[in-house]
Amino acid sequence: MSVSNSFKDAWNYAKSLLIGLGVTGKNFVKPTITVIYPWQQVDNLSTYRGHVELIPKDDDPFTPRCVACGACADACPSRCLSVVAPPKTPKPKADAPAAALVEGRVIPKTEKAAAPEKSRAPVQFFLDYSLCSLCGQCERVCPAKSLRFSNNVYLIGHSREDFRIDLLARMRSQADGKSAPSRPRTPESAPVPETEKEPA
Amino acid sequence: MRDQTAAAAAPTPPVDMSFWGDSYAARFEPDPSGERMIVNMGPQHPSTHGVLRVLLELDGEYIVRAEPVLGYIHRMHEWMAENRTYAQFIPNMGRVDYLHALAWNWAYVGAVERLTGMEVPERAEYIRVITCELNRISSHLLWWGAYLLDLGAFTPIMYAFDDRERILDILQMVTGSRLTYSSFTFGGVSMDLPPQFIPKTREFIATLRSRLPMYKDLVTDNGILRGRCEGIGILDLDTARRYGATGPCLRGSGQAYDVRRAEPYSIYDRFEYRIPTESACDAMARYYVRLSEIDESLSIVEQAMDSIPEGPIQGKGPRKIRPPKGEACFAVEGARGKIMVMVQSDGGPMPYRVKLRAPGFSNLSLFAELAQGTLVSDAVSILGSLDLVIPEIDR
Known part of the structure; x- marks a missing residue:
């Protein structure tokens, strides 16, 4: 060179x-373009897909549109939803949850064909967000259009339990105008989803 | 007595190689003269974008032999496909290549649509084109920043991420997520364009167009970068063909092969765009190809937004897919090359077999040959110029 x-x-x-x-x-x-989180928040979450949440009935904000058919739990690739249907014979309202706990289970596939009578709101609806991949299959298959994505992006937890979200309680507290409890109030009432179950 | 003679006659047992690591390393025998050295580059190395391990046999600073070791993030995507229904496999597609997830979405969804004979509405096709091209730009921008990071320039990735974040904002509007998209459905897309989507995208296109000259001044014309890229990693067309390289690696060697043009799918035949090629065959050629592709993708997005029709976004089809017996292939052009998905059905609710053809795998196989005889620092440049996404290679 x-x-x-x-x-x-x-x-x-x-x-x-x-x-x-x-x-x-x-x-x-x-000027700075970065959004510095704790002091500033982003404003484009309107179509953000956070975890799913239940949509209440138009006339009753405390009851979900859900008919507890179990299609969402069935369609979920990671089996992160667990739905407990009410007992088949209608009982007095006071002891319905207790009875549901006795008979409570994730609805197996075979029982879906037996069409439930009207207004069969679930007694329990849990989402294990730690397994969810936000694909939206549950939202797509819901026949009652009872599921939607929330915009809940600021979700903090210290353990796996914190991500087992009680969707019914969340919906009710939204109707009350309060913020949703992040963990179930009574842990023993939360059924462990049958994630180990082999796909049918 | 007899035992002793047998022991004396037997050849000396092989040297215990276990301290060299695993079976891969054992295949690299240490040089008896002690002049050559075996070095692991990775699995965690700043220039390997993921967990890729490259075993290097070095003579001084020159590479005598290089062997990529794969499989550190093998997640059995193909096996998972056989164990879940067709729709349940869609979220996996966002996680194969996290940088151009929509292309993988499209390849899988397209293969199943082809198998079942599903029709996709016009508007959904346009939304797919727009989002897929925006995703390609974001992938190229990230490559641009990460490649320069490999070469030791820290600042450019900040500019690249600035623009990339804008794309992610736009894609979040229409897909709901920012990285691992699973927004395409069989026969359509899951969300329609929100009203502010088109104005925002036009604004972004103008911004990015105004930034590209800055990229050129800052990086492309930079003497140091050119010194690190020009004449490095010469990949002649024959080698590229032998290894099945596609995408910018092949186009950087002068072959204008692009799946969008060669095997037209969807509505790509309605748009006018160039297939950028370079004849220099080196790392700089691949760099130029990717930067020109950003331009072309911007133009495709613009054309698509100009002509997008109104209408439904979801075609008719059964809620639970049960394709007839048979198999179908669908290929799309990803940011790294030809992505192909083969779906085989036995008529049941779950695929019998799904084969994913990842472009990164073929492009990585080139590395062993390209790196031979180069300096270690050039090998880093070559590895970066191939634009590897390790989760896609391992699948």
Whole structure:
């Protein structure tokens, strides 16, 4: 390599350096574009797909549209939903949850054909968000259009239990105008989803 | 007595190689003269974008032999497909190649649609084209930043991420997620374009177009970058063909092969766009191809937004897919090359077999040959210029 060539190279590198510094300098004086989270929040969450939540009936904000058919639990690739249907014979309202707990289970596939009578709201509806991959299969298959994605992006937990979300309680507390409890109030009432079950 | 003679006649037992690591390393025998050295690059190395391990046999700073070791993030995607229904496999597709997830979405959904003979409405096709091209731009921008990071330039990735975040904002509007999309459905897409989508995208296109000259000044014309890329990793067309390289790696070697043009799918035949090629065959050629592709993708998005019709976004089809017996292939052009999905059905609710053809795998196989005889620092440049996404290679 001749001397003139190495001078040319050195000049080129120096020029690149100056141009680079120029670009950096221009951006240095521009306003910050980063959203600094705890003090600022993003405003584009309207179509964000957070975890699913239950949609209440139009006339009753405390009852979900859900008919506890179990199609969502069946369609979920990671089996993160567990739905407990009310007992088949209608009981007095007071002891319905207790009775449901005795008979409570994830509805097996075969029992879906037996069409339930009207207004069969589930007694329990749990989402294990730690397994969910937000694919939206549950939302798509729901015959009652009772599921939608929430915009809940600021979800913090300290254990796996914190991500077992009681969707019914969440919906009711939304109707009350309070924020949803992040963990089930009575842990023993939360059924463990049968994730180990083999696909049918 | 007899035992002793047998022991004396037997050849000396092989040297215990266990301290060299695993079976891969054992295939690299240490040089008896002690001049060559065996070095592991990875599985965690700043320039390997994931968990790729490259075994290098070095003579001084020159590479005598390089062997990529795969499988560190093998997740059995193909096996998982055989154990869940057709629709349940869609979220997996967002996780094969997390940088161009929509192309994988499209390849799988397209294969199943082809198998079942489903029709996709016009508007859904346009939404697929727009989102897929935006995703391609975001993938190329991330490659651009990460490649320069490999070469030691830290600042450019900040600019790349600035623009990429804008794309993710736009894609979040229509897919609901920012990285692992699973927004395509059999026979359509899951969400329609929100009203603010088109104005926002036009604004972004103008912004990115105004930023591209800055990218050129800052990086492309930079003498140091050119020194690291020009004449490095010469990939001639024959080698590229032998290894089945596709995408910018092949187009950087002068072959204008693009699945969108060669095997037209969807509505790509309605748009006018160039297939950028370079004849220099080196890392710089692949760099140029990717930057030109950003331009072309912007133009496709613009054309698609100009002509998008109104209408439904979901075609008619059964809620539970049960394709007839048979098999179908669908290929799309991903940011890294030809993505192909083969779906075989036995008439049941779950696929009998799904084969994923990842472009990164073929492109990575080139590396062993390209890196031979180069400096270690050039090998980093070559590895970066192939634009590897390891989860896609391992699947």
